Structure formats: structure tokens, C-alpha cells
Amino acid sequence: MKISLDKIALGITDDEVRLGSHLIHFWHTDSEFESGVRFLALGIDDESQCSVLFGHDEANERVLQTLRKAGRDLDRVIRDGRLVILRRESSAAATLASIDAAFSKAVGKGAIAIRYLGNLGMGQAPLPGRGADEVVDVESGATTLAARYPCVIVCMYDINTVSGRLVLDGGFGAHPLAVCRGALRDNPYYATENKSISA
DSSP states (O other), X not given: OOOOOSEXXXXXXXXXXXXXXXXXXXXXXXXXHHHHHHHHHHHHHOTTEEEEEEEOHHHHHHHHHHHHHTTOOHHHHHHTTSEEEEESOSXXXXXXXXXXXXXXXXXXXXXXXXXXXXXXXXXXXXXXXXXXXXXXXXXXXXXXXXXXXXXXXXEEEETTTSOHHIIIIIIGGGOSEEEETTEEEEOTTOOTTOOOSOO
């Protein structure tokens, strides 16, 4: 029997979040980073869900190390196709296409929910393409993409390294929901028409 879900546990907080959501989680400390990774860990622990990890190499490796330290058998989950790792290296259009393809494949394999964890921070490699503009385009497109799949898209921003412009336009401006003060909340700064809020 196929189970239908409307919401999944967020893991970052005690909240449940509706499928089709796109939210921001700013992190500053190790514990805040690890709480973001818990969102992905819940999907890895549930055989009926698929997880997608996206970010620069250093952030992706840190997420994987955190999961391994918590005892997750990542080799098996990756081999089974329930954890897909995407690198930050393409234009916004190509990035959104690769996320779309990963989501479509997960649904085709029977996943009842998809957890996507994206990490934005400054790794050794520069931001691809047009830099900050490319990131804002990805974030704007992700909200539309989320509405088409049984997914929750969580974007973790490393406020130690991300520019103010990206915090405003990519973070606050492009995410309908935000983790704030230990709870999931509607983001009052979300730019519904995807216009720059710093302009």
C-alpha cells in the first residue's frame, strides 16, 4: 500500500513542514550546522524517502562526515540511489535541470518524499557562472520546482562566509519559509515576484 504524506518532520526544529516547501536555515555555529544535517538524516533513515545533497565540495564533505559520525551507512544509501550528491559547478539553468532530474528519478523509483539539502557558503572554488546572480536565479527557480514534487527544499546559508547581498536576495528574498528562533515561520521578507529586495 502506498502511503501519502502531506508533511514531513523537519528535524532542524520540532516542526513538521508541508511537502512542496522551500525554506532557509542560516547557520553560524557547529551545532546549527548539525541541526541542518538532521533534516537529511531523517530521509536517510526512512526507506520510503529519497535525499539530495547539493553544495560546494567542502560543504558536501562536511555533511557526509556528520552523517557518518552519526552511524549512517552512506555507501549503501548512495548505492541504492536514495542519496544523490550534486556538486555546485554549473549555471542556474543547468543546476535546476539536474535537481529536476534527480527529483523525477526519485519519484519514478517510488519515493513518497524527497529531502533536498543545499549548502551555500564560500568554498575554495568561486561561485559558478555569474556568481551571486546565478545563486539568486537558482533560489528563485527552486520555489517553483518545489511546488511540482513531493519534496522539501532546505537551503543552509553559512553566514560566516556568505555576502550580505546573498543573505538578502538569495536567503530572505527567495524563501517563503525560514527557521527562526527555534521554529519554522513564514518569511515576511520573501519577494513573491522574485525581485531583488536590496534594490
